[in-house]
Amino acid sequence: MKIWQIIFILFFIVGCKESYTPKPRGFFRIDFPEKSYVNIASKYPYSFEIPSYSRVEKDKRNPDHQNWINVTIPANKVEVHISYYDLTDPKKSSRELLIEFMEETRRLAYKHSIKADAIEEQIFMNPAKHVYGTIYKIEGNAASPMQFFLTDSTKHFLRGAFYIREVPDIDSLRPVINFIEPDIIRMIETTSWN
Numbered sequence: 441m442k443i444w445q446i447i448f449i450l451f452f453i454v455g456c457k458e459s460y461t462p463k464p465r466g467f468f469r470i471d472f473p474e475k476s477y478v479n480i481a482s483k484y485p486y487s488f489e490i491p492s493y494s495r496v497e498k499d500k501r502n503p504d505h506q507n508w509i510n511v512t513i514p515a516n517k518v519e520v521h522i523s524y525y526d527l528t529d530p531k532k533s534s535r536e537l538l539i540e541f542m543e544e545t546r547r548l549a550y551k552h553s554i555k556a557d558a559i560e561e562q563i564f565m566n567p568a569k570h571v572y573g574t575i576y577k578i579e580g581n582a583a584s585p586m587q588f589f590l591t592d593s594t595k596h597f598l599r600g601a602f603y604i605r606e607v608p609d610i611d612s613l614r615p616v617i618n619f620i621e622p623d624i625i626r627m628i629e630t631t632s633w634n
Contacts, residue, residue, distance in 0.1 A: 489630040517605040525597040545589040552582035569632045581608040
């Protein structure tokens, strides 16, 4: 009889143990605006289309470079840094400068390889507008999910870097990245030289 009472008490204690399953971590819902585009002012030696919900600001960190701008989307804490270099320099040939800037862009993109899961390089060519370049898509918890450079190989060199001013957490930032990437591709595809 005592054995049955002990078994019953043990069964009762084990059977009443509540199992707890934590809820998965949730993220805020992000509402995105409808896509539409406008061309940036032609006061720069380049032009391209940007989303209508973005704005162009001078790069305050580099005031000596008058053609450097930031395309910002404040609602999503997005910045696309645009750096422009003129390849006509009396001290160096345009070929030397082009190789130097291309290598610098590649080095800056691969600087994110520490946190990145993968870096995919994609060649871009638009012979009708003399625009050629490389797009670096950086996967994972890197600070910059996309970088690129565009050039005509003789006079113009444009570098772009896409940043989200938040702690890199790919799970929560993926919707923003997926929304902004087509805008950056549109910038690249509509680039022309002035």
